[in-house]
Amino acid sequence: MLEVSVASAEQCRAWEARVRAMRTTLGWPDGAIVASVYASGASLAFAAAQDQLFTATEVNEWAWQGAACECLALPLPNAPGHPATWDFASAEQTLRKFAAAEACPAAMTLIEAASSRGLPSFYDEQAFSVGAGEGNRTWLLGEVPDRASVDWSTLHDIPTALVTGSNGKTTTVRLVAAMCAASGLSAGFNCTDGIFIAGEQVEKGDYSGPAGARQVLRDRRVQAAILETARGGILRRGLAVKYADAAIITNISPDHFGEYGMHDLSDLADAKLVVARAINADGVLVLNADDELLLAKSSRLDCPLAWFSHDDAHPRLRAHRRRAGATCGVADGWLWLNLHGATHRLGEVAAMPLTLGGSARYNIANIAGAALLAASLGVAPLAIAAVLASFGATRLDNPGRLERWRIHGINVLLDYAHNPEGLAGLLDVARSIGQGSGGRMGLLLGQAGNRDDEAIRDLARTAAAGKPDFVVLKDLEGYMRGRAVGEVPEILRAELLRQGFADANLLTILPEVEAAQAMLVWARPDDVVVLPVHNLAAREQLVSWLATQGGSAD
Numbered sequence: 001m002l003e004v005s006v007a008s009a010e011q012c013r014a015w016e017a018r019v020r021a022m023r024t025t026l027g028w029p030d031g032a033i034v035a036s037v038y039a040s041g042a043s044l045a046f047a048a049a050q051d052q053l054f055t056a057t058e059v060n061e062w063a064w065q066g067a068a069c070e071c072l073a074l075p076l077p078n079a080p081g082h083p084a085t086w087d088f089a090s091a092e093q094t095l096r097k098f099a100a101a102e103a104c105p106a107a108m109t110l111i112e113a114a115s116s117r118g119l120p121s122f123y124d125e126q127a128f129s130v131g132a133g134e135g136n137r138t139w140l141l142g143e144v145p146d147r148a149s150v151d152w153s154t155l156h157d158i159p160t161a162l163v164t165g166s167n168g169k170t171t172t173v174r175l176v177a178a179m180c181a182a183s184g185l186s187a188g189f190n191c192t193d194g195i196f197i198a199g200e201q202v203e204k205g206d207y208s209g210p211a212g213a214r215q216v217l218r219d220r221r222v223q224a225a226i227l228e229t230a231r232g233g234i235l236r237r238g239l240a241v242k243y244a245d246a247a248i249i250t251n252i253s254p255d256h257f258g259e260y261g262m263h264d265l266s267d268l269a270d271a272k273l274v275v276a277r278a279i280n281a282d283g284v285l286v287l288n289a290d291d292e293l294l295l296a297k298s299s300r301l302d303c304p305l306a307w308f309s310h311d312d313a314h315p316r317l318r319a320h321r322r323r324a325g326a327t328c329g330v331a332d333g334w335l336w337l338n339l340h341g342a343t344h345r346l347g348e349v350a351a352m353p354l355t356l357g358g359s360a361r362y363n364i365a366n367i368a369g370a371a372l373l374a375a376s377l378g379v380a381p382l383a384i385a386a387v388l389a390s391f392g393a394t395r396l397d398n399p400g401r402l403e404r405w406r407i408h409g410i411n412v413l414l415d416y417a418h419n420p421e422g423l424a425g426l427l428d429v430a431r432s433i434g435q436g437s438g439g440r441m442g443l444l445l446g447q448a449g450n451r452d453d454e455a456i457r458d459l460a461r462t463a464a465a466g467k468p469d470f471v472v473l474k475d476l477e478g479y480m481r482g483r484a485v486g487e488v489p490e491i492l493r494a495e496l497l498r499q500g501f502a503d504a505n506l507l508t509i510l511p512e513v514e515a516a517q518a519m520l521v522w523a524r525p526d527d528v529v530v531l532p533v534h535n536l537a538a539r540e541q542l543v544s545w546l547a548t549q550g551g552s553a554d
Contacts, residue, residue, distance in 0.1 A: 001236065002060045007035070007042035014067035019046050022059050025092055026099055028052065050111065050123040051104040058098055062091050104128070106144040113147045120157055120241060122214050129214075131155035133188065133222035158222060159185070159377045160241060162275045164229040165250025165288075166268070167422045168366040169208070171354070171401050172250055173228045175370035178391055180224040182383040188222035190215065192230075192416075193400065193536060197221050205536065209233030213240030224377065234274050246376040247275040248286040248369050252293050253421035269293050279303035284326065284376040286369055289316040306376060308368040310361065312336050328372040330364065335388070337371055337381055344381035346371055346388055353392035359432035360402060362425040363392075400539050402429065407549050409525030411439070414542070417532040418448070420462040427466035430528045439526035440469040442519045445492055446476045446512065448534070449483030453491055460495035468530070470522055471496065473508045474515035478535045486510055512538040517545065 012035040019033055023046070031047030044064060048056035065086070069076050076086050107128040114121040114130045122129040129138040135156030139145065159180075163173050170191040177196070180187040188197045190212030195203035197219050207215070208230040216225050217240070227240060229247075252269045279285045285301065287294045289309040295316060298305060307320050312329030317338075320327055327338045328346075335346040350358035354367060371384050395403045405412035411433050417426040430441055445463050447456050463471065473489035489508050497503060509515040512535055519529045533539045 001043055001045040002057070002064055003041060003043055004064060005041040007037055007044075008071065009037075011064075011067050011071045012037065012042065012044070014070050015044060015063050018063035018066050019059065021088070022063065022091070022095065026055075026059075026095060049108065051108055052099055052102055054125065055095060055098040055102050058095060062086070062095070066091075104141050104144060106146060107141065109147055110144065110150065113150075113152075114155075117152060117155075118157075119155055120217075120243065122217060122240070124211070124214060127218070129218050131157065132160065132217045133158035133225060134186075134220050136218055136220065138218045158217075159224045160217070160244045160246075161224075161226050161373055161377055162229045162239070162241070162244045162247035162278060163226060163250070163373070164231070164234070164272050164275055165248070166253040166272075166419065167425075168250040168362060168369070169228050169230070170416070171363065171366045171398055172248060172370045172373070173226050174398055175354075175367065175387065175391060176226045176374045176377070177224075178387045178397070179370070179374035179379045179384050180226070180377065182387050183379045185224040186221050187224045187226060188216040188219055189226040189228065191228040210237045210240040217241070229275060231268070231271050234271055239274065239278055241278055243280060243283070244275070244278040245283050246286065246373055247279055247283075248373045249273065249275065249288065249291075249294060250366065250369055251288050251291050251421070253419060265293055269297055273297060273301070276301050276303050286372045286376060288365065288369065289314045289329075290365065306372050308365070308372050310364060310368070326372060326375065328368045328375075330368070333358075335368060335371065337375060337384070339375050339381070344385075346381065346385045352388050353390065354388075354398070354402070356402070356404075356429060356432070360425070360429050362422070363402065399543075400533070400536075402426075403543075405546050407520065407546065410520065410523045411526075411528045412520070412531060412546065413528065414531045414533060414539070414546075416534060418534055420458050423459060423462050423532065424466070426530060426532065427463075427468075430530045431466070434526075434528040437526040439528055440523075441467070442470040442472070442523055442527060442529045443468040444472050444474060444516055444519055444529075444531045444533070446474040446515075446532075446534075447488050447492065448476055448479035449481035449488055450479075456488055456491045457495040460492045461499060463492075464496055464499035464501050470505050470519075471501070471507070472515045472518050472522075473506065474512050475510040476534055477512060477538065513541050513545070516542050520549070 016033050033046040036043040111121045119130055120132050127138050127140055128144050129136050163169050173189045173191050177187040177189045186198045190207040192206045192208045194201050194205055195207050195212055195215050198221050208228040210233050213227040249272050252265055276285050284304045284306050286306045289307045306326035307317050308328040309317055310330055312331035317327040317329050321338050324341055330349055333349055335349055337344040337346050349355055349364055354363045374384050391397050400416050403414035413430055415426050417423045447459050473492050493506055509518050516531050523529050
C-alpha cells in the first residue's frame with residue numbers, strides 16, 4: 001500500500017493503468033486494485049503474491065510517480081541510481097530483476113499445500129512457516145524444502161486470539177494470557193511492551209503489529225497465542241493471521257484521526273472491524289455492548305458474536321442470551337459469565353485487584369471482555385475466576401497500566417493513558433483515591449506528535465475537566481513524529497489556559513522522566529500524582545527512580 005497526500009481522480013486512473021500494464025508485463029496474475037481517496041490524500045493498493053510484496057511496493061511507487069508526471073505534464077525522473085530516464089522500459093528491466101531475486105516458489109507451493117490441509121502459514125522477508133506455536137516449522141527463505149520433504153504429521157494450529165480496540169488492549173492481552181496459563185497452556189503474546197513467551201519477556205519494545213504476532217506464532221513453546229493487533233499494523237500490513245479462533249474489539253474512541261484515511265469514529269471502527277474477517281463459523285468475535293458504534297455496526301457482521309458490558313442486564317446481552325449466545329457482565333456487584341446456556345459467577349468485582357475496589361470502571365470492562373475472550377478459547381470458568389481474583393495484586397502483572405505507588409504518603413498512579421477517553425478514566429480513578437483525604441491532584445501531560453492540533457487540544461480539555469491542581473507538560477521522546485521540540489506542550493498549554501486553568505499552576509519540563517520527578521517534588525502527603533508515561537525506556541527509568549525514593553508498589 002502507498003500513502004499519498006494529493007490525489008486527483010485523473011492521477012488515480014493513470015496510476016491504475018500503469019499498475020495494470022506493469023503487472024501484465026511481469027506476468028503477475030490479475031487481482032484487486034484499490035484507490036481509496038479521502039480528505040488528506042489517498043491509499044493506493046493492489047494485490048500481489050506473498051513472495052513479490054517488496055517488488056510490488058516498487059511497482060506501486062513507480063506507477064504513482066509516472067502518473068503524477070503524466071497528469072502534471074512533468075518530465076520523468078531518472079531511474080534510481082542511473083542517469084537513464086525512469087520510463088517503462090527501464091522500469092521493466094529493473095523490476096524484473098527485483099521480482100526474480102525476491103521470488104520463492106518453494107514457499108508458494110507450501111502455502112497451497114498448507115491451506116489444503118487447513119494449516120496456517122506465515123511469510124515475511126526472512127522466513128516462512130507452516131503451522132503455529134508448538135505445531136509449527138520455520139525455514140529461512142533460502143532453505144524452504146519441497147512439499148514431499150515436509151513431515152506434515154507434526155504440524156498443527158494452536159488456539160489464537162486477536163485483541164484490538166482504542167484502549168485496554170495490552171491489559172486484555174495480559175489477562176487472557178494469564179487465564180490460558182492458569183488452564184495449563186503455555187501462552188505467548190505480543191503487545192506494546194514487547195513479546196512474552198510462557199511468562200518470559202523475549203523482546204522489548206512496541207511489538208503490537210504483525211511482526212510481533214509472527215514471532216509469537218513461530219515460537220515452539222507456545223500452545224496458545226494472544227495477539228495485540230493495533231490499528232497502525234492493520235492499516236499498513238494487515239492481519240498476521242488469515243484465521244483466528246476468537247477476537248475482541250475492546251472499544252472505539254477518538255484517536256489517530258488524519259492517518260491512513262481515518263477521519264472519524266466510523267472510519268476507525270471499520271479499521272478495527274477488519275479482525276472480523278479472520279473469524280469463521282467456528283470462531284467468535286467479542287464486542288463491547290457499551291460502545292454505541294460497535295452496537296450499530298454489528299448488524300452487518302456475519303461471524304458469531306459474544307457481548308460484554310458493565311451491566312449484565314444490558315438489552316443486547318439479554319437478547320443474545322435468549323439466542324444461547326455468550327455474554328459477560330456485572331450484576332449486583334458480581335461478574336457473571338453466560339456460556340453455552342450455563343451461568344458462572346466469576347467473582348465480586350470490587351475484590352478484583354485490577355478494579356481498585358470497583359473504582360476503575362475501564363478495567364471492569366477489560367476484565368469482562370478478557371473473561372469472555374478466554375472462555376471463547378476454551379478456558380474453564382474456574383481458571384478465569386482464579387486469575388481475576390489475583391491478577392493486578394502486584395504491579396508486575398500489568399506493568400505501566402494503573403500501577404499504584406506510595407511514596408512518603410503520596411499516591412502515585414503510573415499509566416499508559418494516551419487519548420482523551422483513557423485519560424478521563426484514569427482521572428476518575430485518581431479522584432476516587434483522593435476523596436476524603438483532602439489531597440490535591442497533580443497531572444503529567446503530553447501527547448504524541450502524530451495527532452493533529454485539535455486532537456491535542458481535546459486531550460487538554462479532558463485534562464482540564466478532571467480539575468487537577470497542578471499540571472506539568474512534557475514532550476514524548478520517541479513519539480515526536482515530526483513535531484518540533486516543545487511544540488505539543490505549547491498547544492496543550494494554550495488550550496488549558498483557554499479552559500480557565502491558572503498559568504501559575506502550569507509548568508513545562510520537556511524530558512519525560514524529569515517532568516515526572518518534578519511532580520513528586522511538588523506533591524505532599526495524601527496528594528495523588530497521575531503519571532501517564534508512554535515511552536518504555538522512560539517508564540523503566542522512572543520505575544527504578546520511584547523504587548529508590550522509598551516507594552512501594554500497592
